[in-house]
Amino acid sequence: MSILFRTYIRFTLLLLLATLAFGVLSSFAFLYPEIYNHYLPFYQLHPMHVSAALFWIISGATACIIYYKQEAFAQENKKSNAVDIFICLWIATILTIFGFYAFRQFGGREYWEFPPFLCIPLLASWLILMTSYLTSLTKATDRKPLYILMWTTGIAFFLVTFIEQNLWQIPWFRQSLLRDITVQWKANGSMVGAWNQMIYGTSLFIMIKISGDKSIAENKKVLFFYFLSITNLMFNWGHHIYNLPTTSWVRHVSYIISMTEWIFLISIIHGFKSKLEERRKLKHLVSYKFLIAAEFWLYANLVLAIMMSIPAINRYTHGTHITVAHAMGSTIGINTMILLAGIGYMLRVDELPLKQKKAIATGYYITQVSLAVFWAALIAAGMIKGYRNTVLNMSNFQEMMQPVLSALKIFSLAGLGVFAGLLPVIAVYLKAVKNLKPEHNQ
Amino acid sequence: MTRIILTSLLLSFCCYTVLVYLYCDTNKIPPGDIARNGWAVWQKNNCQSCHQVYGLGGYMGPDLTNIAAVRDRKHLYTFIKYGTGRMPNLQLPDEDVNAVIEWLSWVNKTGETKVAASAVRWTGTYSINKQQ
Ligand code: HEM
Numbered sequence: 001m002s003i004l005f006r007t008y009i010r011f012t013l014l015l016l017l018a019t020l021a022f023g024v025l026s027s028f029a030f031l032y033p034e035i036y037n038h039y040l041p042f043y044q045l046h047p048m049h050v051s052a053a054l055f056w057i058i059s060g061a062t063a064c065i066i067y068y069k070q071e072a073f074a075q076e077n078k079k080s081n082a083v084d085i086f087i088c089l090w091i092a093t094i095l096t097i098f099g100f101y102a103f104r105q106f107g108g109r110e111y112w113e114f115p116p117f118l119c120i121p122l123l124a125s126w127l128i129l130m131t132s133y134l135t136s137l138t139k140a141t142d143r144k145p146l147y148i149l150m151w152t153t154g155i156a157f158f159l160v161t162f163i164e165q166n167l168w169q170i171p172w173f174r175q176s177l178l179r180d181i182t183v184q185w186k187a188n189g190s191m192v193g194a195w196n197q198m199i200y201g202t203s204l205f206i207m208i209k210i211s212g213d214k215s216i217a218e219n220k221k222v223l224f225f226y227f228l229s230i231t232n233l234m235f236n237w238g239h240h241i242y243n244l245p246t247t248s249w250v251r252h253v254s255y256i257i258s259m260t261e262w263i264f265l266i267s268i269i270h271g272f273k274s275k276l277e278e279r280r281k282l283k284h285l286v287s288y289k290f291l292i293a294a295e296f297w298l299y300a301n302l303v304l305a306i307m308m309s310i311p312a313i314n315r316y317t318h319g320t321h322i323t324v325a326h327a328m329g330s331t332i333g334i335n336t337m338i339l340l341a342g343i344g345y346m347l348r349v350d351e352l353p354l355k356q357k358k359a360i361a362t363g364y365y366i367t368q369v370s371l372a373v374f375w376a377a378l379i380a381a382g383m384i385k386g387y388r389n390t391v392l393n394m395s396n397f398q399e400m401m402q403p404v405l406s407a408l409k410i411f412s413l414a415g416l417g418v419f420a421g422l423l424p425v426i427a428v429y430l431k432a433v434k435n436l437k438p439e440h441n442q
Numbered sequence: 443m444t445r446i447i448l449t450s451l452l453l454s455f456c457c458y459t460v461l462v463y464l465y466c467d468t469n470k471i472p473p474g475d476i477a478r479n480g481w482a483v484w485q486k487n488n489c490q491s492c493h494q495v496y497g498l499g500g501y502m503g504p505d506l507t508n509i510a511a512v513r514d515r516k517h518l519y520t521f522i523k524y525g526t527g528r529m530p531n532l533q534l535p536d537e538d539v540n541a542v543i544e545w546l547s548w549v550n551k552t553g554e555t556k557v558a559a560s561a562v563r564w565t566g567t568y569s570i571n572k573q574q
Contacts, residue, residue, distance in 0.1 A: 033502075033527070033528045033529075033530070034528075037530045041530050042491065042492060042502050043487075043489075043491040044488075046488075046491040046492075046500055047488065047491060106485065106486055106487065106488040107485050107486050108485065109490070113485075113488055113490075113491065149444075173463075174473070174478070175472045175473075176467040176470040176471070176472065176552075177471075177473070177548070177549060177552045178466060178467035178470075178552060179463065179466055179470070181496060182462060182466045182467070185498065186459075223444065227447055227451070231451060234454070234455040235455075235458065240498070242557075242567075242568065243496060243497055243555055243556070243557050243568075244496050244553070245553035245570050246466045246467060247465060247466055247468050248567075248568075248569065251567055251568065253458075255567050311557075311562065311567045311568050312562045312567075315557050315559075315562065315568075318497040319494055319497030319501075320501070324501065390556070395512075397503070397504040
């Protein structure tokens with residue numbers, strides 16, 4: 001593992017730490033604005049938290065692909081200048097973005113709230129990474145298992161959606177508010193699908209490594225689910241904007257496509273029993289633990305997502321904290337867990353001294369319990385707001401929010417728990433980066 | 443086989459994207475110059491981190507899609523110019539405050555964020571096109 005790549009892993013883990021710290025701070029700034037408004041207002045902490053979260057996920061996903069692709073492509077460990085340039089430019093741009101946030105300089109859109117010119121270096125670094133990845137891909141020999149297809153889909157669609165979410169800078173797109181919002185959420189919705197492809201690809205790769213069972217990535221069923229997931233990536237984003245008065249086919253298409261997610265759900269329930277034996281054999285492994293957690297959260301968030309994708313239900317949940325439960329439930333429960341498995345496996349955390357493994361295990365359990373409370377509190381907050389806003393039609397905002405704030409107090413405390421749980425995991429991982437022996441070359 | 447399915451999916455994606463760009467809004471109301479400046483003020487001050495438009499954005503403050511229908515300019519001016527205990531005073535010059543109010547008025551004209559119970563069909567979907 002080169003020094004630069006180690007730096008990239010460290011940077012990625014620090015992004016996770018920043019996400020957690022800004023998340024906790026912003027939840028308190030939400031509850032007690034009188035205290036925070038002057039020095040660290042919510043509108044400053046919110047983008048810091050959300051951008052850190054996005055960059056943690058994307059950086060983590062790319063780190064795993066950069067590392068595991070050599071083995072997946074059966075190529076020898078060669079230093080790649082393109083990857084080095086990507087890492088430097090990517091890190092430098094993200095640090096600059098936080099510099100702008102520190103001075104309250106915004107100008108972007110939801111989730112990308114920094115001044116938009118900073119998208120240029122982000123785009124450039126992605127193009128460099130993608131070129132390097134595709135060059136290695138074309139040189140790779142023989143069959144290409146499913147995880148390679150997933151990585152490739154993810155990397156390519158990230159580029160497409162990143163460009164699409166910047167189209168608002170062309171005046172034509174802003175001639176209509178409905179078009180602007182539609183394109184924005186089309187891009188953001190599909191982008192989540194893109195990083196999921198990168199992350200699920202890594203999860204599949206590690207699963208094969210841990211279990212030694214190559215058939216997981218080579219049967220017809222997984223291929224079918226791959227196609228189903230990219231169909232969803234391309235067409236189901238409309239559930240974000242059901243209430244927008246666009247032409248009705250936008251709603252119908254996404255409603256129909258979203259409902260195909262029932263197939264995922266049924267398949268998970270169906271496959272549950274057959275996995276029990278595997279679970280019993282592998283559960284002592286740290287990476288496997290995180291993969292199991294991701295599977296549980298996938299299940300929970302899928303149920304929530306399917307419910308929210310039915311317009312008649314979305315009418316109550318849209319614009320409430322149920323959306324936040326869906327967003328953070330998936331980004332923490334699924335994405336973060338898989339990334340911790342992927343990075344942990346790379347850092348060989350299963351070979352660490354028992355004491356450190358115990359620290360990870362303790363952190364793991366604290367995280368899962370806190371996350372369950374965190375998620376439930378957000379759903380409760382959303383249900384209360386949905387009821388008061390849509391059923392009772394309350395017009396006074398302060399009055400409507402009063403009981404919502406009580407649920408959010410529980411959420412904030414549980415958020416502290418998530419922070420406390422992930423802290424030892426991050427600490428042990430950072431130490432493992434430092435102590436990684438030279439023979440563990442990538 | 444994989445290649446054929448992938449190619450057809452990609453082609454459908456491209457066609458659908460073009461259709462969405464061109465026809466998702468069949469009743470376009472373009473913004474005036476001041477409203478367009480107001481849009482930039484909205485983004486530069488990150489109002490979206492606390493407020494929603496059509497339910498999208500942060501949740502600390504209220505959804506402002508149709509605020510211009512229920513509050514007059516003076517009320518809006520006071521809130522945006524001075525803030526409240528919960529909303530910070532963003533120290534905006536009058537020109538920016540007025541531009542953002544103009545933007546909010548334009549946003550209001552594009553439709554309603556709340557879906558009426560009567561608009562929900564038996565299939566679970568809505569009929570809420572403005573022109574209907
Ligand atoms: C790995 C950890 C985390 C990730 C990946 C993450 C990710 C996200 C994302 C993607 C959003 C945007 C949600 C949306 O707009 O619908 C968000 C919002 C938020 N998160 Fe987190 N989050 C994490 C941890 C936390 C923690 C520990 C807290 C502390 C309580 C927290 C508090 C918040 C708050 C207050 C919001 C804003 C909600 C609003 O708009 O009102 N997050 N987070």
